[in-house]
Amino acid sequence: MSKGVAITGMGVISAIGNNVAENYISLVEEKKGISRISRIDTVHHDAIMVGEINLSNENLEKTLGLTPENNYPRTALLGAIAAKEAVKNAAIDDINEYRTGLISSTSVGGMDMTEQYYYKYFEDSECQKYIDSHHIGDSTKKIAEQLGIQESFITTISTACSSAANAIMFGARLIKSGKLDRVVVGGADCLSKFTINGFKTLMILSDTYSTPFDEHRKGLNLGEAAAFLVLESDEVVKAQDKKVLAYLKGYGNANDAFHQTASSENGEGATLAMQKALKIADISPNDIDYINAHGTATRNNDLSEGRAIINVFGENVPDFSSTKAYTGHTLAAAGGIEAVYSILALQNNHIYPNLNFKTQMEEFTITPQTKAKEKELTTVLSNSLGFGGNCSTLIFSKKA
């Protein structure tokens, strides 16, 4: 278990850009992708704001070269776009040259189609093609097809809002243990009526731009996105003289075991996850230069996560910010896009501001970074926290 995990490729599509370069420009130019919803007809149109990707399913299908009879739900379309970008970025010509796996993640899978055709399935045989694309493993199968991964290990993780972080974590284990030479890891989630209404019932959707870590935060903006990384073993990197974007240095997953949806007030789960990740990375809290926080802007998350950060870092909390005000909370994909943003931060020595922050939270004195900051970054920590008490931390570093 001493092997390194090199990140050699990344891809992302989100409300702030259709690829890595576009996402980075938006992050630097502080352009958020939050608007009123346009692609889903919902009664909550005027009550919520979302991070929607500016491409129709038809556009995405065209980009992927799919024929009209395809049965890709939007999650699979987004996932395939981002995964292909990651593989291209890693300069992989023959995907099956090495033992290559795929660990994807999603929470909605094909729900966008199921909610459109729920009753129509019984009347119209045309739409029945989507019945078998409902289950969430199907989107992973389609991404594998798009990448040409055959006769190999592919699987799907679904642990709510920490899903993609967990996919990256499991991928790292597979590389470290020598089970795979190369693995494409990440996640995808599209917007759906199901999640919009679900979060609405929990009364945690903001009716305006979300304001992570602000005293007056009113809840989250939902978003849609997909992001993937290519992880490769030291051997492959050496054999192919690969350019390494960053290393996945540490990872940790823990359970809050407090409540099905709410995080504990003391942030125990997140504290444990960060501590485990630091231990695996074999570094001290002082080595972390920037935290890309989960920071959803719900009352519960930001308090719990803030306290967890204080638990781990004490008096010396590093610069931290949440990028959810740019993209919305993209659920299963969040840990994936934030992994890409963390690596971009490292590559460019650039800390993104926590947009929309105005008022210090009363419960503690830590304040997110509110202005863009240029600073030499070596190691970045990223948190993803979800329903079911699921807490995950990833640590990215320039150093192997």
Place this chain on the structure above:
Amino acid sequence: MDALKEELKNKIIEQLNLEDVTVDEIADNDPLFGEGLGLDSIDALELIVMLDKDYGIKLSDPKEGKKIFESVETMASYISENSSK
């Protein structure tokens, strides 16, 4: 008022699936959350929808529910003062 309280108890049991609880076991002033019936934040959200659906009362902030849902007594008096149905 008594009829409303009885109605609320029945609704609470049904809506929150409190299979092993009977109407007689819920006293008007018993706390619904914490010690008493042991309800939690998800139940509070269920009750907010019940207020809206059955009594036409809309709460926009879940925190408002805290005082209203203290007991069947407090719920009943809030509803009788504010119901639009």
Place this chain on the structure above:
Amino acid sequence: MSKVYINSVACISAQKTFDNSTFLDEVIAHDSNVISVVSPNYKEFIPPAAARRMAKGIKMGVVASKLALQEAGLENVDAIITGTGMGCVVDSEKFLSKLIDNNEEYLTPTSFVQSTHNTVGGQIALAIQCKGYNFTYVHCSTSFESAVIDAKLQLENNEEENILVGGVDESGEHTIKVHSLINHIKSENVKSSELLKSNTVGAVFSEGASFSVLSNKKQNTSYAEIADTQTFNTLPEKALEKTALDFLKENNLELSEVDVIILGNNGDIDFDHYYDVLSSGILKNTQQVYYKHLSGEHNTVSGFGFWLASNLLKRQEIPEIVKLNQKDISTIKTVLIYNQYRGENHSFSLLRKC
């Protein structure tokens, strides 16, 4: 690298398998195209305050996990890893049908919260206060195997000592109806005993949960050692024999050393030929066993296959009801399991006597 043992088994299925004092002594003969589980008394295991929100799948998962802990003599574990192919379909259907029927109004959070794919894993953690690693794999017919592979890696590397691993899938009304529409479910009732002679398309759908404590410490309750599990997203029929042989080779085994092969035949005429390749090919002379006539088909039914293999190895007996052929074997040392669903997501697992 440490060896990995199955220290307990708990299986809730369409047979009365949750009671480990018996082993398929009495078998329920089903005659249907959708079958339900024989439920234990969930109330004995789940306090009413927790049970009131739980759909059947969550109850099955929580109870199977408690039974598995009990048999392993543990109060808690280091990690919980769950597999589910379809997730909490009952709550998903409940929330979605209300959403559509009420045009997005008057929706309540309970069924949404419970519909999340990792609900079972989260509920088990809550029930036993396990703050460790908690993952949920949702990948069709290899969901359970994905969980096993993850657990095995951590145990082999001594990162954890005891991990609760399981699979759970529940039947949902709408899910059953739409899968009937596309003929994934048989259109006619089938007698358990005639499943493989049905000559029709589709499977007999079912539900179930199976949990085990996997550990790198052998104990007196141990059933078997898990030597290996591998999955393949695609596998052409012509590559099947070679893949099986390679799998054995990687585990330093000769074909002749496999005492029992457990096959996942489900009576679907379109896909059972994958099993036939092995049963009439390289494994022709091996004792062949099947189980889906007892359990029905669902995404994590291979957990039933593991339960069966574990029992064969511990009890050293093969119930007649699961035999596909008759071979004389003195000792059952090595059991190979092969499963696939609809020609995709193939898995090979190797269990050994310990």
